[in-house]
Amino acid sequence: MLHVMIEGPGQVRVAEAPEPTVPGPGGAVVSVDATAICGSDMHFYDGDIDLGMGIPVGHEFLGTVLEVGPEVKRFRVGDRVLTASVAGCGACDGCATGDPVRCVEGPKVFGSGMLPGGQATAVAVPAADFQLLRIPDGMDDEAALLLTDNLSTGWAGAQRADIPPGGTVVVLGLGAVGLCAVRSALAQGAARVLAVDPVAGRRDRAVDSGAEAVDGPTVEAVLEATGGRGADAVIDAVARDSTLDAALGCVRAGGTVSVIGVHDLEPYPLPALMTLFRSITLRMTTAPVHRTWKELVPLVQHGRLRTDGIFTHEFALADAAVAYAAVAERSAECMKVLLRP
Ligand SMILES: [Zn+2]
Numbered sequence: 001m002l003h004v005m006i007e008g009p010g011q012v013r014v015a016e017a018p019e020p021t022v023p024g025p026g027g028a029v030v031s032v033d034a035t036a037i038c039g040s041d042m043h044f045y046d047g048d049i050d051l052g053m054g055i056p057v058g059h060e061f062l063g064t065v066l067e068v069g070p071e072v073k074r075f076r077v078g079d080r081v082l083t084a085s086v087a088g089c090g091a092c093d094g095c096a097t098g099d100p101v102r103c104v105e106g107p108k109v110f111g112s113g114m115l116p117g118g119q120a121t122a123v124a125v126p127a128a129d130f131q132l133l134r135i136p137d138g139m140d141d142e143a144a145l146l147l148t149d150n151l152s153t154g155w156a157g158a159q160r161a162d163i164p165p166g167g168t169v170v171v172l173g174l175g176a177v178g179l180c181a182v183r184s185a186l187a188q189g190a191a192r193v194l195a196v197d198p199v200a201g202r203r204d205r206a207v208d209s210g211a212e213a214v215d216g217p218t219v220e221a222v223l224e225a226t227g228g229r230g231a232d233a234v235i236d237a238v239a240r241d242s243t244l245d246a247a248l249g250c251v252r253a254g255g256t257v258s259v260i261g262v263h264d265l266e267p268y269p270l271p272a273l274m275t276l277f278r279s280i281t282l283r284m285t286t287a288p289v290h291r292t293w294k295e296l297v298p299l300v301q302h303g304r305l306r307t308d309g310i311f312t313h314e315f316a317l318a319d320a321a322v323a324y325a326a327v328a329e330r331s332a333e334c335m336k337v338l339l340r341p
């Protein structure tokens, strides 16, 4: 089989690897039909994390079940499935909540060195009954890929922002997850979503999704747009020191900051006194992917939550190096890339 390796900053190689085998009696092997590049894959590409000799990457993928272990009950060979990007044991109290982050064995992420990469022609999937979702009839590959991570992340980030009906929400960072957060916030009852990104074309995409574009210094612009009060909730889909500062600065007193971006490894100097005196709730969330499916699948199927306009490019898996280079430009033209094995 083939899989995509990142071997150093900017170094992407499509390499031969042994065919995967069923990982234990509850596992399955999935033949990949489509996979995607995520913003968090770019931490490896940008060199934010030391990769040693390199790792197989990718955690967003869908495909066809090729083989199942003897204890798999819910899936058969030939089923079309998508996979949650984060995996749990599937058997503990934590996994029973649908949030693998709570798994007592610790969550594992595909393509992070813990599990095989999903940017491949085939992937071994542990605890398949927990980990896989049959792709609903009529759902296209783009929507299904967004249910592996990005839409679940945006949706969960909006839920954890405690958006009051009719409230005003700021979304910082308008990549794929940020756009999903914009749409989720509106679906969850926000009256206004103020969309912040340095790239004008990305703000335009958010406006197409129902947001208002905010330009210039974030805190000042949000205060001006809210009559000096600040936003009821801020969703930070970037999570750099600068966006965390902005989030805490433009949320109203008593409001919520919901962080779904991936910060680097350096500690963040939290302005604790100001956060206390302004009664700000600060939440940080990796997506409870499995738990979101029950809510998101009907919303997507019935057109209440759009999934179009997020994928902008498609490449052959063999051209992964070109695809990564395109994503690395972080332009308005290239938002999210689908790879086809
Ligand atoms: Zn992802």
Ligand SMILES: [Zn+2]
Binding pocket: 088, 089, 090, 091, 092, 093, 094, 095, 102, 103, 104, 105
């Ligand atoms: Zn578990």
